[in-house]
Amino acid sequence: MADITAASKPPGRGFFRRKKTSDENNLAGYLFISPWLLGFLLLTVWPVTQSFYLSFTDYPLIADPTWIGGANYDRIFTSDKTFIQSLKVTFTFVLIVVPLKLAFSLIVAMLLNRQMKGMSIYRTAIYFPSLIGASVAVSVLWRNMFGVDGYINGVLQWFGIQGMGWISHPDTALGTLITLDTWQFGSTMVIFLAGLKQIPNEMYEAASVDGASKIRKFFSITLPMLSPVMFFNLVLEIIQSFQMFTAAFVITQGGPVDSTYMYAYFLYEKAFRHFQMGYASALAWILLVIVAILTAINFLASRYWVFYESGGKK
Amino acid sequence: MRNLYPRIGNQLLMMLFSFIMLYPVFWWIGASLKTIPEMSLPTIWPSEPIWANYTEGWQFSEKYTFAQFFKNNLVMEFFNVIGGIICSSLVAFGFARVKFKFQNVLFAVLLVTMMLPLQVTIVPQYILYNTFGFIDSYVPLILPHFIGGNAFFIFLVVQFIRGIPRDLDEAAKIDGASVFGIYYRVILPLIKPALVTVAIFTFIWSWDDFFAQVLYLSSVEKFTVGLALRMFIDQFDIQWGQLLAMSLLSIVPSTIIFFLAQKHFVEGIATTGLKG
CATH class of the missing domain: 1.10.3720.10 (MetI-like)
Structure with missing residues (x-):
């Protein structure tokens, strides 16, 4: 957490909030939201894209997925x-x-x-x-x-x-x-x-x-x-x-x-x-x-x- | 006087309606002490209470009692609640009080994830946990609470922090507090009510998160209460008395929390539209 302390400003300057986001603030912000960001990438973005790919495969879990094109959708519909x-x-x-x-x-x-x-x-x-x-x-x-x-x-x-x-x-x-x-x-x-x-x-x-x-x-x-x-x-x-x-x-x-x-x-x-x-x-x-x-x-x-x-x- | 009659009418109507709404629960309490033939009666109290429904039901099998399942569940809840509180307070502080690049975009993304059906992520998640050997462990049930958990909770805490005057941050900044210092010393003590709401809902929702429990836990010694009940109902000859008694016990933790913290419930739901 030492990096976040770097984002503090010297006393007195905080009154004038800068319009642009500073580098320290960027770092602090991303550190704070990092738990969610990590979860979002790991448990949402990756799975959603992965499941899109898997939907075009035959995948019985014990063997590797094999590409079968739109056959799943074809069968479903x-x-x-x-x-x-x-x-x-x-x-x-x-x-x-x-x-x-x-x-x-x-x-x-x-x-x-x-x-x-x-x-x-x-x-x-x-x-x-x-x-x-x-x-x-x-x-x-x-x-x-x-x-x-x-x-x-x-x-x-x-x-x-x-x-x-x-x-x-x-x-x-x-x-x-x-x-x-x-x-x-x-x-x-x-x-x-x-x-x-x-x-x-x-x-x-x-x-x-x-x-x-x-x-x-x-x-x-x-x-x-x-x-x-x-x-x-x-x-x-x-x-x-x-x-x-x-x-x-x-x-x-x-x-x-x-x-x-x-x-x-x-x-x-x-x-x-x-x-x-x-x-x-x-x-x-x-x-x-x-x-x-x-x-x-x-x-x-x-x-x-x-x-x-x-x-x-x- | 003119308004008296409709008022009494409303009272009676609400009384009757509340009674009908809660009748299944009242009946349930009585039925947990009934014999099987008595269970088809709408009456509440059994002619003679069968306490054995509880003692025998608790003794689930030769190897396991419900003490084990309650312990499993409560230990899991302990970590879930801790994870929910740490994660939602940190992330919410970041969104509500720090300015960083793509902040608004990311917050919008966070809101959208609340609407994503969980089915679309479940298969790859399962494969992921399987690759790392986490199937039949509590990791898939606990880990999500530490990394984002429920976007609802983050949203709830963000809303709460936005209601806190920024003057407090500025004052702390002048006193030389770091960003983390502001989070830890200024904001964290003030958002306790919101975090209590997060804790309560984390507890109740993950207690009822049957889908994940069915997927990830397979050995009986690790079962949650819900899974144990499911096993009960799978038997060929269902012991209804014991089953209803144990089911009733399984809602006791949530019910106690609800009545202890009713105020938080109603406020939490009203401000963010959380679902119970």
Whole structure:
């Protein structure tokens, strides 16, 4: 760390900050960020490029990779039925989970924002599932709850509904994973709640003076003011939902009849059960491209609905 | 008076809703003491608590008890948390307080990495660790926390440091402090709250980072709690009572931390949009 001390200036000169970055500052800056930089090069840049190369090879891990051109991609897009199935499952999952989570988050955050007594208790109660939800333990719990002998069937019996094996039936298995993920909307809700608290009360008061209805206030004040938070959550939720793994692994193992064959699980099986590293790398790059396209669409579309206070609609 | 009824309505609604949200957890506590037939009942308390679910579940096999798995996991967490704190504070200080070339570009890159799906790096990472003989060790699980770890944490601490007045740095500079001195004596003591948040989330996330654990740990003696639970569920005849009891124990550390440090949680999430 002796090099960093060299960056200190003699007393008194620090008041005039130099416009250009000095050599000492460059050195100090890079030393400080070096842990991240090292990790970034070693665990991100190199692997991402390497996996691009591997996606054009046949690589069973025990032998060296052999170049096979676009054969992996060709097989994925033309003859791999599992690929299509896992895309279908994953898109269904994302398309249902993301809107559900955002809707629940918004509604509950608005309810909690009304200076309600015991607000912090409710907030804790609703946040708690997202604290534990990603664990193996909760997947175990879910597998029991929604099994043939699970208590969910017991509850349904009160309402005269015939129980079933929710996890072992291909029509409902994905639904159990969706409930598990939606159950964890609490962390998103807390972010919405923080966003709602930022909206100045005067806006609502001014609107009331002008005789705006509650619904009008929601659409003209709450939604636009909350749109940056909404956008942020939308982008991250989509990316995260695409990578859902633990529940598909522990609760359903992709089954029954591949009905919960989530993309991340598919990739895991190809890479670490069948040791088809080249094929799995191609799958990983396809995932990257899908996520990148969706994120880009999100950013482009955000111009039309995300409202930034300072500069109006951007 | 006019506002009273809707208010009571809201209270009841939130109470009911919170209750439904937490019901699986309440049920879980009861079920961990139930017999198998009782487990299909939605009721919480068992007619007679079976404490053997805990004692027998804890005695995982002849060779290993859950004490071993908890110990493995906690030792790993200890290093992860240390790594997370050192790395995020150093890197965040660099980005927030030192001016260097390509700083903005690199910070943008850091933000973009938060959105990168981990699947795209996992295969080459595995091959890398395999080449160095680190498979079936804790190195692949601990090392990332020391070299960058989660970009979220760096971002969180950067935001926190930006909120600290620069006058403090300038004053220290006048007193002859070096850049590292400013980091160590001025900034580090002030960012403790942010670092507590980093520590908490590092702990909880790596406890639940099942994907990496499945990939890199294969011998039972090194298993984490999550992997041990997975082995439990793979048995042909699942001992549900024991399994639910041990699963419940496995969320106890995270839950205790959550309730001890609730304030940090809510602030941390609210300011950066961290996911729990």
